[in-house]
């Protein structure tokens with residue numbers, strides 16, 4: 001039987017077509033179906049292979065000091081996901097447009113940072129947390145609404161910097177960059193990389209590491225020195241810590257030459273049979289590249305329209321057959337009405353699609369866009 005209501009951590013979530021008792025639930029069927037897949041716990045899946053290779057780096061270089069968690073529930077409280085890591089009350093990431101809510105107080109974690117504070121409180125000083133994370137987003141070959149992150153946290157105590165002539169923050173920042181550059185070398189051998197200064201609510205200073213891939217700089221991780229307030233609240237006010245959060249799909253795409261993020265979810269044997277436990281960086285051989293088919297859709301948007309909502313409608317209709325959604329025209333007429341034109345690329349990773357099939361998808365998208373988003377198709 002098809003599962004229609006799932007209970008996780010005491011929170012009930014229902015499929016789209018089941019009447020929900022909570023209107024604040026914005027989790028669609030496409031996401032519901034991904035819960036519990038835990039790609040990161042499969043030893044022969046690129047995501048699991050990569051997780052294990054990162055574990056190996058930490059075990060070797062820090063003599064097994066890092067505690068590992070890879071089975072923490074993806075449904076977390078707003079407090080865990082946002083408040084505990086000092087995300088401001090008005091931050092966009094809290095919106096229904098960016099985050100999946102199971103109810104008004106519970107979300108599908110949008111980052112593994114959601115577990116930092118409680119693990120610190122429990123007394124862990126070196127830990128790695130791997131898990132599936134969820135974000136509403138636009139659609140292209142490197143973005144998917146479910147992906148995997150690994151969080152790392154290391155706590156320093158005063159004797160780690162006392163007498164060094166340098167303060168704790170500088171010691172942690174230097175150690176952090178060394179650690180992550182070492183990790184990058186462990187995974188890639190050599191690869192072009194660069195550090196960018198950035199902002200996160202939970203670290204200061206904060207950095208991003210980018211890696212050069214397929215002619216582009218790809219952001220693969222965020223990190224920084226943990227805000228003192230987080231440590232203070234966890235009863236560690238005399239300590240200093242660093243933290244990082246890395247995106248496993250982005251790294252795996254580079255390491256295994258996987259051209260499209262949807263492939264990670266494929267159960268096609270021509271994909272799954274190419275990877276082996278413990279073998280990092282086996283280059284993926286595309287089993288064939290079927291041509292994409294482009295269809296445009298134009299409509300007058302309304303005030304509540306967002307691109308994320310549009311993309312979710314497209315995914316609900318086409319699932320993993322949609323490769324990319326791109327805004328190709330945007331104008332406002334004399335009456336103040338704004339029109340958007342989107343180009344949808346349909347392409348299967350596994351077979352060629354018929355014209356008939358694609359036309360049907362596109363008609364369904366048109367119908368759904370009108371009924372769900374209340375826009376006027378042109």
Ligand code: PHE
Nearest residue numbers: 111113222223224243244245
């Ligand atoms: N949570 C951040 C993200 O998802 C990554 C991060 C983790 C940054 C830890 C700094 C420290 O983008």
